[in-house]
Amino acid sequence: MPGSDRSGKRDPKRIVESVETRDADFTTLSGETLDALYTAADLDGFDEKRDLGIPGEFPFTRGPYTNMYRGRLWTMRQFSGFGSARESNERYKYLLEHGGTGLSVAFDMPTLMGLDPDHERAEGEVGRCGVSISSLRDMETLFDGIPLQEISTSMTINGPAAFVWALYVAAAEKQGAPRSKLRGTIQNDILKEYIAQKEFIYPPEPSMRLVVDTIEFATNEMPLFHPVSISGYHIREAGSTAVQELAFTLSDGFAYVEAAIERGLDVDAFAPRLSFFFNAHSDFFEEICKYRAARRIYAQRMRDRYGARSENSWRLRFHTQTAGCSLTAQQPENNIVRVAIQALSGVLGGTQSLHTNSMDETLALPSDKAAKIALRTQQIIAHETGVTNVVDPLAGSYFVEALTNRMQQKAEDYFRQIDAFGGVVPAIEEGFQQREIGRAAYRYQQELEARRKTMVGVTDFIEAEEEVEIPILKIDQSTERECRAVIADVRRSRDNERAEQALRRLRAAARGTENLMPHLLECAHAYVTVGEATDAMQEVFGAYREPAVF
Amino acid sequence: MEEKIRVLIAKPGLDGHDRGARVVANSLRDAGMEVIYAGLQQTPQMIVNAAIQEDVDVVALSILSGAHMTIFPRVLQLLHEAGADDVLLTGGGIIGPEEMEELQRMGTGRLFGPGASLSEAAEYIREEVRARRARRGD
Numbered sequence: 301m302p303g304s305d306r307s308g309k310r311d312p313k314r315i316v317e318s319v320e321t322r323d324a325d326f327t328t329l330s331g332e333t334l335d336a337l338y339t340a341a342d343l344d345g346f347d348e349k350r351d352l353g354i355p356g357e358f359p360f361t362r363g364p365y366t367n368m369y370r371g372r373l374w375t376m377r378q379f380s381g382f383g384s385a386r387e388s389n390e391r392y393k394y395l396l397e398h399g400g401t402g403l404s405v406a407f408d409m410p411t412l413m414g415l416d417p418d419h420e421r422a423e424g425e426v427g428r429c430g431v432s433i434s435s436l437r438d439m440e441t442l443f444d445g446i447p448l449q450e451i452s453t454s455m456t457i458n459g460p461a462a463f464v465w466a467l468y469v470a471a472a473e474k475q476g477a478p479r480s481k482l483r484g485t486i487q488n489d490i491l492k493e494y495i496a497q498k499e500f501i502y503p504p505e506p507s508m509r510l511v512v513d514t515i516e517f518a519t520n521e522m523p524l525f526h527p528v529s530i531s532g533y534h535i536r537e538a539g540s541t542a543v544q545e546l547a548f549t550l551s552d553g554f555a556y557v558e559a560a561i562e563r564g565l566d567v568d569a570f571a572p573r574l575s576f577f578f579n580a581h582s583d584f585f586e587e588i589c590k591y592r593a594a595r596r597i598y599a600q601r602m603r604d605r606y607g608a609r610s611e612n613s614w615r616l617r618f619h620t621q622t623a624g625c626s627l628t629a630q631q632p633e634n635n636i637v638r639v640a641i642q643a644l645s646g647v648l649g650g651t652q653s654l655h656t657n658s659m660d661e662t663l664a665l666p667s668d669k670a671a672k673i674a675l676r677t678q679q680i681i682a683h684e685t686g687v688t689n690v691v692d693p694l695a696g697s698y699f700v701e702a703l704t705n706r707m708q709q710k711a712e713d714y715f716r717q718i719d720a721f722g723g724v725v726p727a728i729e730e731g732f733q734q735r736e737i738g739r740a741a742y743r744y745q746q747e748l749e750a751r752r753k754t755m756v757g758v759t760d761f762i763e764a765e766e767e768v769e770i771p772i773l774k775i776d777q778s779t780e781r782e783c784r785a786v787i788a789d790v791r792r793s794r795d796n797e798r799a800e801q802a803l804r805r806l807r808a809a810a811r812g813t814e815n816l817m818p819h820l821l822e823c824a825h826a827y828v829t830v831g832e833a834t835d836a837m838q839e840v841f842g843a844y845r846e847p848a849v850f
Numbered sequence: 851m852e853e854k855i856r857v858l859i860a861k862p863g864l865d866g867h868d869r870g871a872r873v874v875a876n877s878l879r880d881a882g883m884e885v886i887y888a889g890l891q892q893t894p895q896m897i898v899n900a901a902i903q904e905d906v907d908v909v910a911l912s913i914l915s916g917a918h919m920t921i922f923p924r925v926l927q928l929l930h931e932a933g934a935d936d937v938l939l940t941g942g943g944i945i946g947p948e949e950m951e952e953l954q955r956m957g958t959g960r961l962f963g964p965g966a967s968l969s970e971a972a973e974y975i976r977e978e979v980r981a982r983r984a985r986r987g988d
Binding site for chain 1: 859863864865866867868869871872873875876877885887888889890891893915916917919920921944946963964965967968969
């Protein structure tokens with residue numbers, strides 16, 4: 301009989317695999333080969349107590365909190381921002397009036413690169429893909445009428461993160477809110493910039509110092525703020541596989557932990573303030589297993605390698621965003637379905653907060669209607685599907701546990717390779733992670749071209765003569781003029797002597813080893829601009845140019 | 851034998867999303883072209899200088915930041931000033947159909963949006979360069 305062994309015992313795996321298949325690719329989106337059936341034999345050596353544990357307890361495979369969404373739903377945090385500070389302030393007030401409890405700020409390219417809107421290289425880019433913030437004046441305008449003591453704010457900023465954070469703190473202090481009460485997150489994950497998003501300013505070493513400065517400052521003065529959100533999202537968007545996203549993100553996280561320990565910080569004092577940010581791509585089970593493996597790897601390393609003793613230091617918490625790179629410009633309404641399935645994997649993987657993309661994001665910033673459907677998608681998952689009723693409902697599935705184990709093993713293989721370079725920064729300087737991601741991106745594109753992988757509406761099920769009829773948000777040129785007028789006024793009306801003095805102190809401190817946050821705060825209060833503060837530090841730190849290889 | 855097509859690929863402006871540029875660089879190289887990858891944060895002047903210096907047939911730009919209506923016309927103008935009107939300026943990014951038409955009226959070649967095929971882009975470049983060389987009488 302097919303699938304029988306010599307003793308005549310039937311092996312379900314072999315029975316299923318002996319049947320002819322259709323002509324299709326049966327690997328995951330990341331190219332992992334899969335068996336047709338998983339059985340108890342795939343979980344040889346599996347120990348439920350050791351490998352899964354109880355939700356909310358070590359090793360947190362089943363979730364960071366005990367009763368998960370029965371206790372509290374994930375935060376539905378939609379990322380937005382465009383144009384001038386004034387224009388974004390109106391959008392934020394609208395979001396808060398409609399039940400939002402947190403804001404998530406998108407900055408424009410000049411701000412992300414530490415350039416003022418009146419810089420030559422900023423031309424054409426001001427306010428295009430986020431809000432332009434160049435000084436305390438803009439930050440005050442951005443949050444005008446919004447009490448910063450009462451909301452939590454997430455800011456997606458990396459290269460100039462320390463100074464932009466200082467602007468936020470200064471704006472809050474001018475509102476009368478003590479910094480110790482402020483809640484929120486700055487992304488501030490510079491390592492993934494070298495690896496994937498490529499929006500870096502200084503070389504890796506001084507950049508790491510700035511990250512540790514913010515971790516130290518948050519630990520001592522701002523206990524409710526998350527000073528770094530360690531991000532796999534951009535690594536995945538750059539074309540990595542799920543395993544690469546998992547491995548490179550966690551290794552970045554461990555690099556920050558090591559750097560902070562080296563500074564002399566107590567791991568249990570700062571680790572609970574670290575958080576993660578992952579992508580939710582379209583391969584449903586692969587994504588769920590990625591999140592479960594991430595929690596287990598992190599807990600084990602934090603306890604066993606870094607000696608953390610507090611449960612809060614072992615617990616990996618993460619934000620999820622659905623995969624922008626999975627969306628198609630063709631038949632854009634199909635993106636609503638993709639986003640729903642991706643969001644569901646984030647929820648079944650136990651995310652703490654979620655951004656669902658809008659269907660029109662391959663074309664432009666989301667329109668109001670598209671953004672609303674994206675939010676409604678989360679509400680449908682939360683309130684209609686019933687998936688929030690049971691904690692980690694997929695645990696114990698032969699397939700899910702086997703794939704979770706495999707992702708952990710493969711991530712650990714990458715950790716060993718990175719260790720062989722001497723750590724994350726030397727590996728980046730050798731271009732290791734960049735090369736691995738570039739190869740995966742090219743391989744995937746070739747698979748699409750060869751139609752071994754399918755994108756509905758692009759490689760198959762194509763509609764000829766398709767007209768895109770969804771409304772698109774456009775940013776006009778007047779934003780750039782408005783932002784330039786504001787910064788010209790700031791330069792004119794501020795106490796220039798005070799600004800100069802603050803910059804001198806910042807430069808001097810940058811040459812030494814002290815924490816730069818107090819100096820950046822002084823600059824912020826003196827209305828020093830993002831470009832001026834960045835230039836001052838760049839004089840000391842230098843600029844980073846990556847080798848242009850492909 | 852036909853001379854190899856030389857392509858300069860660059861990312862102008864500030865955005866660092868280089869996945870597309872790198873994938874296209876790999877694919878044009880595998881299609882038998884000579885690819886010079888200039889990398890990130892190239893100004894229009896840097897791009898045109900490199901195009902002249904490397905004597906390329908094609909300049910291909912990847913722009914995902916929304917700055918395409920500023921950057922493409924600037925590069926066109928600088929190519930013209932350098933007497934390099936015969937260089938094909940093409941590229942890709944998040945560019946709406948109307949804006950694509952407007953840029954093509956100004957003198958760019960075909961532009962590619964999300965979901966475009968690698969082999970189609972390579973074929974377009976090959977045909978367009980062949981036509982331009984024929985016009986020049988190479």
